[in-house]
Amino acid sequence: MNEDVLFDALGPRAKARLRIVSVLCGLVLTAIVVALLVQLGISGQLDPDRWAMLADGAILRFLLQGLWMTLLVGLVSTAFSVVLGVFLALGRLSRTRWLGIPSATVIEFFRAMPLLLILFFFMFGLPLLGVRIPLFWQLVCAIVAHAGAIFAEIVRAGILAIGRGQSEAGKAIGLRHWEVMAFIVLPQAARALTPALVSQMVRVIKESSLGYVVGLAELLNNGKVLSEFSGNFIQAYVGVGVIYILVNIALSRLAERLAEGKGSVKPRVQERA
Secondary structure, three states: OOHHHHOOOOOHHHHHHHHHHHHHHHHHHHHHHHHHHHHHHHOOOOOHHHHHHHHOHHHHHHHHHHHHHHHHHHHHHHHHHHHHHHHHHHHHOOOOHHHHHHHHHHHHHHHHOOHHHHHHHHHHHHHHOOOOOOHHHHHHHHHHHHHHHHHHHHHHHHHHHOOHHHHHHHHHOOOOHHHHHHHHHHHHHHHHHHHHHHHHHHHHHHHHHHHHHHOOOOHHHHHHHHHHHHOOHHHHHHHHHHHHHHHHHHHHHHHHHHHHHHHOOOOOOOOOO
């Protein structure tokens, strides 16, 4: 997109001021980083012996076990969230009030609720009601309740973006309303929303870090255990942070590839002999 469409092009003086501000901000950030490294060096946090633990095989396996649990929580939560989101989106789009109003209420309620508060309900509220579920499902159910409402709005937006002509064409050939949604509208919406769904999965994986609250052995909790066991707080959490960054970058690249794939599809034109 041409930037001039959004705002006027910068003049020579504005460009010069922008360069000066950029240089000053760069110098300030560099000074902060240098000061931080100097302080870490004075306190002995940069000693190679402290960082050597991140190359230890047993510690890496311990962190990778936590990563596997994090990915498992993310995949299971995403799968259930997508299913719940589809049903809630279809319910909100329903023409009947007894289905549309409750679906909209559920969506808005769980979108407005903090995830941590929902997690506390599954941790402390359900036991008071006599219901006890494993730690894994406490975290998954809380994430599904929260992410399902967000997925519902994504799916609803995708369905509304499909032209009415698609639905009318399906009805014209004798398909019922649910058949039109199942075989025509939803497949098109799913293809269009794949990048957004993958991006939401990145958020779900980040939310799985709340596993430390319930004591689930996921990546952040294992990093906490490692920091307490080794006494190297900064090194343990830097290692955990790097793993999170690599996973999220991989998923973000996947979303970008999918988005580019959607945008690069061009209609084929048959050449005449």
